[in-house]
Amino acid sequence: MNELVALTVVGVVYGAVYAITASGLVVTYATSGVFNFAHGAVGMVAAFSYWELSVNHGLPVPLALAIVLLVEAPALGLLVELLFARQLHAASTERSLMVTLGLLLVLVGAASSIWSPESARILPGFFPGYSARVLGVNLTGQEILVVGVAVAVAGALWALLEHTRHGVAMKAIVDDPELLSMAGASHARIARSGWVLGSVLAAIAGILLAPLVTLDITTLTLLVVNGYAAAVVGRLKNLPLTFMGGIALGLLQSYAVGYMPQSWQSWLPGIRTALPMLFLFAVLLVLPHDRIRAVGQAVARRAPRVAGGRESLGWSVGLAAVAIAAGGLLSGIGVVTVSQGFAYGIIALSMVLLTGYAGQVSLAQLTFAGVGAFVAGRLSGGSTWLGILAAVAIAGALGVLVALPAMRLKGLYLALSTLAFAQAATYVFFDSSHVFGTGGALAVGRPGIPGIDVSSGRAELVVLAVAFALCAIGVLALRRSTLGRRLVAMSDSPAACATLGLSQRPLGIAAFGMSAALAGFGGALYGGLQGQVGANDFGLFGSMTLLLLAVIFGVRTVSGALVAGMAFAALPVLQSHVSWMTDLLGVVTGAGVVLVGRMPNGIFGMERPDRRAVRSPAAAARVPEANRHAELAGDHASIS
Amino acid sequence: MQASPEAPGSGPEIALEVEEISVRFGGLQALQDVSLEVPAGTVCGLVGPNGAGKTTLFDVITGLLEPDRGRVRVGGVDVTSLPAHRRAKMGLSRTFQRLELFWSLSAGDNVKVGVEASRARRRGGSAHPDDAAHPESTARMLMDRVGLGDLAEAAVDCLTTGSARLVELARALAVQPRIILLDEPGSGLDSAERAVLADLLRDLAASGTAVLLVEHDVDLVMRTCEHVTVLDFGKVIASGTPHEVRSSPAVQAAYLGSSEASR
Ligand SMILES: Nc1ncnc2c1ncn2[C@@H]1O[C@H](COP(=O)(O)OP(=O)(O)O)[C@@H](O)[C@H]1O
Ligand SMILES: [Mg+2]
Numbered sequence: 001m002n003e004l005v006a007l008t009v010v011g012v013v014y015g016a017v018y019a020i021t022a023s024g025l026v027v028t029y030a031t032s033g034v035f036n037f038a039h040g041a042v043g044m045v046a047a048f049s050y051w052e053l054s055v056n057h058g059l060p061v062p063l064a065l066a067i068v069l070l071v072e073a074p075a076l077g078l079l080v081e082l083l084f085a086r087q088l089h090a091a092s093t094e095r096s097l098m099v100t101l102g103l104l105l106v107l108v109g110a111a112s113s114i115w116s117p118e119s120a121r122i123l124p125g126f127f128p129g130y131s132a133r134v135l136g137v138n139l140t141g142q143e144i145l146v147v148g149v150a151v152a153v154a155g156a157l158w159a160l161l162e163h164t165r166h167g168v169a170m171k172a173i174v175d176d177p178e179l180l181s182m183a184g185a186s187h188a189r190i191a192r193s194g195w196v197l198g199s200v201l202a203a204i205a206g207i208l209l210a211p212l213v214t215l216d217i218t219t220l221t222l223l224v225v226n227g228y229a230a231a232v233v234g235r236l237k238n239l240p241l242t243f244m245g246g247i248a249l250g251l252l253q254s255y256a257v258g259y260m261p262q263s264w265q266s267w268l269p270g271i272r273t274a275l276p277m278l279f280l281f282a283v284l285l286v287l288p289h290d291r292i293r294a295v296g297q298a299v300a301r302r303a304p305r306v307a308g309g310r311e312s313l314g315w316s317v318g319l320a321a322v323a324i325a326a327g328g329l330l331s332g333i334g335v336v337t338v339s340q341g342f343a344y345g346i347i348a349l350s351m352v353l354l355t356g357y358a359g360q361v362s363l364a365q366l367t368f369a370g371v372g373a374f375v376a377g378r379l380s381g382g383s384t385w386l387g388i389l390a391a392v393a394i395a396g397a398l399g400v401l402v403a404l405p406a407m408r409l410k411g412l413y414l415a416l417s418t419l420a421f422a423q424a425a426t427y428v429f430f431d432s433s434h435v436f437g438t439g440g441a442l443a444v445g446r447p448g449i450p451g452i453d454v455s456s457g458r459a460e461l462v463v464l465a466v467a468f469a470l471c472a473i474g475v476l477a478l479r480r481s482t483l484g485r486r487l488v489a490m491s492d493s494p495a496a497c498a499t500l501g502l503s504q505r506p507l508g509i510a511a512f513g514m515s516a517a518l519a520g521f522g523g524a525l526y527g528g529l530q531g532q533v534g535a536n537d538f539g540l541f542g543s544m545t546l547l548l549l550a551v552i553f554g555v556r557t558v559s560g561a562l563v564a565g566m567a568f569a570a571l572p573v574l575q576s577h578v579s580w581m582t583d584l585l586g587v588v589t590g591a592g593v594v595l596v597g598r599m600p601n602g603i604f605g606m607e608r609p610d611r612r613a614v615r616s617p618a619a620a621a622r623v624p625e626a627n628r629h630a631e632l633a634g635d636h637a638s639i640s
Numbered sequence: 641m642q643a644s645p646e647a648p649g650s651g652p653e654i655a656l657e658v659e660e661i662s663v664r665f666g667g668l669q670a671l672q673d674v675s676l677e678v679p680a681g682t683v684c685g686l687v688g689p690n691g692a693g694k695t696t697l698f699d700v701i702t703g704l705l706e707p708d709r710g711r712v713r714v715g716g717v718d719v720t721s722l723p724a725h726r727r728a729k730m731g732l733s734r735t736f737q738r739l740e741l742f743w744s745l746s747a748g749d750n751v752k753v754g755v756e757a758s759r760a761r762r763r764g765g766s767a768h769p770d771d772a773a774h775p776e777s778t779a780r781m782l783m784d785r786v787g788l789g790d791l792a793e794a795a796v797d798c799l800t801t802g803s804a805r806l807v808e809l810a811r812a813l814a815v816q817p818r819i820i821l822l823d824e825p826g827s828g829l830d831s832a833e834r835a836v837l838a839d840l841l842r843d844l845a846a847s848g849t850a851v852l853l854v855e856h857d858v859d860l861v862m863r864t865c866e867h868v869t870v871l872d873f874g875k876v877i878a879s880g881t882p883h884e885v886r887s888s889p890a891v892q893a894a895y896l897g898s899s900e901a902s903r
Pocket of ligand 1: 665668670688689690691692693694695696697
């Protein structure tokens with residue numbers, strides 16, 4: 001009984017922090033229409049800044065708090081809003097998702113350059129030494145403060161939204177997101193205050209959380225997943241439900257610590273850490289179904305040209321020739337890097353299929369690659385083609401399994417569920433010693449090819465180049481097929497597809513399965529190239545970074561995928577030449593996405609110059625081009 | 641004018657039947673007890689000022705919007721609880737007032753998606769004369785039919801609004817619908833394109849298709865529709881032949897008068 005009370009109290013404390021961070025997410029999302037994936041990163045930066053000021057520079061606590069909460073956090077929120085949130089207002093879910101993911105990488109990269117992860121830092125709690133007994137449980141001052149702040153935040157939000165004019169206008173939008181679609185000066189102001197308020201709430205949560213867990217960049221950035229889960233309980237708009245969701249998650253975690261059978265623990269050591277992800281996944285699955293809606297399209301987005309069969313064959317032969325030549329010219333490290341680039345390129349091709357064509361965002365592509373490498377490694381050390389085949393099949397099947405329940409979700413919610421899946425897979429599966437072996441290094445071999453000595457790095461380079469070329473030919477052929485047209489059509493207008501008799505679910509599941517299979521293939525080849533792989537090769541940040549690189553270079557083109565793979569392999573190598581920054585890959589990628597945010601098709605998918613209007617030959621009267629889709633001009637972006 | 645439409649003629653079967661549909665958006669009653677019927681082989685008009693609820697009714701009929709009350713029947717079968725794609729497979733097709741084109745595909749490929757969708761639908765069912773043809777050539781034939789024969793390769797965002805609407809029309813026809821709902825197909829069309837449209841509407845009716853037409857062009861409505869239903873603020877205020885409806889004082893006050901005055 002006492003134990004139950006103690007676990008409940010602890011659960012409420014943690015749940016309170018989740019509730020604070022989640023309420024910030026909701027306020028920003030509901031007023032601006034942008035789900036801020038960098039919300040946790042903002043809290044992380046705030047916690048580190050507070051440490052810098054109060055611990056490192058010895059400023060008094062109130063002053064340090066005032067600087068972080070009243071200056072830095074609002075400024076960060078405003079900056080985000082000014083930089084790109086406003087242009088996101090009318091953009092697709094997919095674009096706003098990419099830009100906030102980019103911001104996440106920039107903030108994480110900047111923080112790790114300023115506060116090197118090598119040295120440990122300790123952020124002491126507030127009121128050290130103070131403790132009180134509540135319901136027979138000893139609580140530290142920090143823990144009492146957390147609950148108090150959560151109550152105060154809830155009260156302040158209530159007072160703001162119910163009793164001030166500006167707040168009532170904000171609440172009107174929170175309650176009825178349709179209003180958001182109507183452009184107007186007052187709505188821009190409301191969105192701006194939404195960003196500022198959200199940013200301050202993220203900062204409060206970060207500063208409260210750091211002493212309870214640890215002052216660590218990745219931990220604090222990813223703890224926001226708990227906030228995502230709570231926010232999704234409130235369907236990203238209901239604040240009371242969001243608070244309840246946060247508390248429920250805190251309690252669930254706490255009870256799991258106390259009551260989960262020891263046998264589960266030894267069998268799946270990561271199960272406790274993965275609870276928030278499983279919670280998020282479960283909540284997403286019970287969300288009410290969104291109906292397909294006709295929304296019209298504000299901005300016509302034209303796809304890059306699709307290469308024909310003969311043309312893609314020609315390019316492939318060229319690519320193989322370049323690989324043979326490069327093998328002779330490059331140094332050892334160069335050969336390995338370019339080979340890795342081809343393997344990553346294949347994984348990036350899986351993103352072309354899923355994101356570029358089908359318009360769905362997955363943050364779990366490296367997870368599928370990891371599954372591929374694991375299967376290949378476990379089956380005869382990866383040195384047989386049967387192992388590769390099994391890797392493709394099992395990764396594809398897993399993709400279908402993830403998509404089956406998640407497919408009725410779209411856009412943002414689907415992306416969130418893949419994020420939950422990727423993180424849970426890392427904790428429960430990849431980190432387990434049953435998977436990549438003790439110490440996290442599973443040996444993966446290379447399948448033999450008659451007449452070629454695949455143990456040489458140069459031969460492997462050519463093999464990987466040819467494998468990439470074959471995959472690219474396959475992806476382009478798919479795009480030209482009936483299925484490919486349907487995937488693109490479904491992404492462009494689900495409503496029109498439905499009225500033609502095409503249903504969304506099987507198409508989405510097919511796209512997800514094929515894309516996971518392709519990622520699994522890339523992962524298996526990557527494993528063979530590396531010789532051994534571990535959980536670190538297939539993390540969530542890796543998936544995000546590769547996806548963003550694909551977006552930068554053109555996620556709708558195979559050339560974009562190739563360059564993205566190469567950049568993903570090469571940037572860490574260049575890192576050794578850049579000493580002042582510790583996360584070159586993350587910062588370059590994040591900044592790149594923010595910069596190319598206006599380019600819907602990325603660098604390699606830029607529009608051809610011939611944008612002249614084509615008129616019907618029957619046209620007797622000329623319709624000025626300015627009138628094209630004039631009635632669409634007042635159209636709105638769809639939320640969710 | 642009475643609110644319930646008389647069945648025009650007694651012969652043809654009723655292809656589409658809408659019964660007492662009501663839809664509320666927050667504080668706005670967008671549709672209230674709207675009923676209408678479209679017999680096979682006729683063109684019926686649905687008119688009314690902007691915001692009357694015409695597009696909302698189309699969304700309800702095609703399954704994109706769930707009504708608060710009322711039923712929709714296609715060929716006598718109640719489809720109210722079916723999802724949009726299942727209704728489409730029963731022969732229901734539409735165009736959109738706000739264009740819903742596949743912007744990443746060429747004009748011809750937009751139509752081809754429709755052709756291929758209907759082909760999958762009829763697989764195993766009765767053979768259709770078009771099935772022998774390649775989807776490519778069927779798509780081209782449909783583009784010809786709407787007068788866009790040589791624009792198959794064009795990117796749809798390069799088209800004029802009128803041509804883009806015609807692409808949507810061709811795509812909607814590609815599934816060989818028994819019932820087709822057209823939401824302001826004439827807006828943005830020039831006079832030549834409008835003539836093509838009028839001919840096409842008559843051809844469709846002659847071949848047994850039921851057409852429900854939302855259109856602001858009074859002339860087009862008068863020339864092609866056998867029966868017209870008038871909506872205003874979500875309610876049916878009149879229904880009958882175009883001439884009956886036109887002479888109704890309620891209609892003149894609500895729609896035709898203001899519309900003609902603004903022209
Ligand atoms: N999704 C929606 N949410 C709220 N109101 C809507 C929505 N769709 C349409 N409306 C409103 O319903 C009314 C009917 O709209 P609509 O059916 O588009 O009219 P029409 O097609 O006759 O011009 C309008 O007042 C419109 O503003
Ligand atoms: Mg309308």
